[in-house]
Amino acid sequence: MxxxxxxxxxxxxxxxxxxxxxxxxxxxxxxxxxxxxxxxxxxxxxxxxxxxxxxxxxxxxxxxxxxxxxxxxxxxxxxxxxxxxxxxxxxxxxxxxxxxxxxxxxxxxxxxxxxxxxxxxxxxxxxxxxxxxxxxxxxxxxxxxxxxxxxxxxxxxxxxxxxxxxxxxxxxxxxxxxxxxxxxxxxxNQVTELGCDEKLFKRLVKTVFNQRRKMLRVSIKQMFSKEKSASEAFFTLDIMTKRPEQLGIEQFVELTNLVEKELTTCK
Structure with missing residues (x-):
């Protein structure tokens, strides 16, 4: 052939x-x-x-x-x-x-x-x-x-x-x-569980890197809506002054948990 x-x-x-x-x-x-x-x-x-x-x-x-x-x-x-x-x-x-x-x-x-x-x-x-x-x-x-x-x-x-x-x-x-x-x-690796909602983790990572030059306090707003808006205190957290390329895996996990908590409590 x-x-x-x-x-x-x-x-x-x-x-x-x-x-x-x-x-x-x-x-x-x-x-x-x-x-x-x-x-x-x-x-x-x-x-x-x-x-x-x-x-x-x-x-x-x-x-x-x-x-x-x-x-x-x-x-x-x-x-x-x-x-x-x-x-x-x-x-x-x-x-x-x-x-x-x-x-x-x-x-x-x-x-x-x-x-x-x-x-x-x-x-x-x-x-x-x-x-x-x-x-x-x-x-x-x-x-x-x-x-x-x-x-x-x-x-x-x-x-x-x-x-x-x-x-x-x-x-x-x-x-x-x-x-x-x-x-x-x-x-x-040895990770069996991320320690956060995996779907939300993936969504968060994609969201913030789509605006990689912006601080997290700007890009992460897309995770919320008019019906579910985050508190002002949430956006004053120290991590919000960083850009996505500055975060390691553990910090993304931490951020995912913060977003999930805010999503469940915000009005």
Missing amino acids: KSVRPKKHLGQHFLTDLNIARRIADTVDACPKLPILEIGPGMGVLTQYLVKKDREVKAVEIDRESVAFLHKNFPKLHDNIIGEDFLRMDLSELFFGKPFVLTGNYPYDISSQIFFKMLDYKDLIPCCTGMIQREVALRMASAPGNKAYGILSVLMQAWYDVEYLFTVDESVFNPPPKVKSAVIRMTR
């Missing part, structure tokens, strides 16, 4: 450097023994190294041409090649409800959506590795006080330790992307 043609509408950029492919595949060794789910295997440049890990490997691929290629070239995977859209999949029974490692050369245009979905299954995914756009990787690994620190940083780091492993140049892809790439690893 001929090589698969990269499709622009699927954001396909096939990795051609086998040494880098091997290095990416080896990032799953941080979580040994667990089965592996690879997203977007394309022509199997990572898959060929993952199947040597002596673990169960499943690969989900939305491109029919790639699925046919994988079936022909990786007959041992057989039923473990899943021709579906990862974003629409129910991951709870993928490995009979057992934890697994997520990896892949992720499509850049949906990488954030992939990681947000991962958060919905965080108790099943103790480890996630792979390659994404360098800019996104920097945001995910960024600490408070940096320009790259934002929504993705807070929501991911609340549950995972994020490691920026190495940068990948544009020249090792077909076709070459217009940006540099990076390989990351996320390992589940």
